[in-house]
Amino acid sequence: MTTFNAMIVRENADGTFSRAIEAKSIDDLPAGEVVVRVYYSSLNYKDALSATGNRGVTRSYPHTPGIDAAGEVVQSSDARFKAGDKVIVTSYDLGMNTAGGFGEYIRVPAGWVVPLPEGLSLKESMEYGTAGFTAAMSVDALVTGGVTPESGEVLVTGASGGVGSIAVAILNKLDYRIAGVSGKTDETDYLKSMGVATVLSIEEATDTSGRPMLKPRWAGCIDTVGGDILSSAIKATAPTGVVTSCGNAAGPNLDLTVFPFILRGVTLAGIDSQNCPMPRREKVWQKLASEWKLEGMGKVVSDIPLRDVEARIDDMLAGRHKGRTVIAMA
Structure with missing residues (x-):
């Protein structure tokens, strides 16, 4: 035994x-x-x-x-x-x-x-773990949805967190221009060293106007926090952009109209790493072992x-x- x-x-x-x-x-x-x-x-x-x-x-x-x-x-x-x-x-x-x-x-x-x-070594796979796998699923949703580096700037919320920081690193490796939201004011230098071009505070990333849509700013967004930051990002996403959602630390509710979806064709893609089907799971791990592997x-x-x-x-x-x-x- x-x-x-x-x-x-x-x-x-x-x-x-x-x-x-x-x-x-x-x-x-x-x-x-x-x-x-x-x-x-x-x-x-x-x-x-x-x-x-x-x-x-x-x-x-x-x-x-x-x-x-x-x-x-x-x-x-x-x-x-x-x-x-x-x-x-x-x-x-x-x-x-x-x-x-x-x-x-x-x-x-x-x-x-x-x-x-x-x-990929066993240790490297755990350096990514669920956080890295979730980040890679989010990037995959943007790429599959047609958001390219030429499409414009991509917003990453919770950019200094586990999922957000790895998403930033993968996007930077793929030559996307990145804006990052962080609630930690002392993380600006860290985020810029990771490849974030524009660092936003939570206040700067949260719309308080109540308007149903905002001026298009983001080609896509990887959201890790939910709440008002996510709804603000959706309202500011450009036509045919893709927004992914994988967390709710800032709240589970969304204050939105359907206008971003029916007038701009924005896609909101849920990221569920827990129950991801095995074919996609293997595909994403393969990406992390090859062209998306981070040094x-x-x-x-x-x-x-x-x-x-x-x-x-x-x-x-x-x-x-x-x-x-x-x-x-x-």
Whole structure:
């Protein structure tokens, strides 16, 4: 019987939650066709919520968070995978209600498993993780929708965040002109070093006029925050532009008319990385391994062992976390 280390989140008798690294058995893992030895995971905000007992993310405890995992297949009852295959597992229910990547082994359905594309290492795949995959899905929606570098400036909201900063880096690599919105006034130099030509404050990016449409300014927009910033971006998007939506930190509601859609032909594309169909999932990972692969990710990525994850979770919840954190499980 193989035992391994994992972070276990438990609900205490008084309703509080505690976290500890404990020994688990592979026999404790949920049903699934593929057992993966996890070499790397990464820390996401959803993991921090799960690790503190957020029922909107994880329904029952004890639980092992970790919505991202990359490693090697050790056992498979599905012919598509064999022992020794290097794979990526993100999204679906991993780390939410299925034991996740903060354990040295996971067992998951074969339909969740993506073969590691050539050109990408296991560690590099977790430098991107769900945040990078979501960013790449957003860029893919712009490209597929016909927004080219010649179309004009592309707006990225939450540009200094995990999804936003990687979206900026990919767009810069593809020669788009980028405007970035950030709520952090000290991030201007960082954003410009990433390729942002125009840095906007939240106030500058939020329309308060109440007009149903604004002067066309953006060829497209990658929105990571929702709320009034998203509705303002839609109203200022040029004819046939594409706006993507993947977050709601600024609010889930949109104050809009249909005019941007029926008078300018603007497309609003929802980005759902959790349930992305496998053909598109594989396509986007392949892009990240080849023509969209980013050099210098190490500048915004820090590596930690599993024992240090608890402190990083506290930092993330307190707003002190910056960049990407890769967890080395070995």
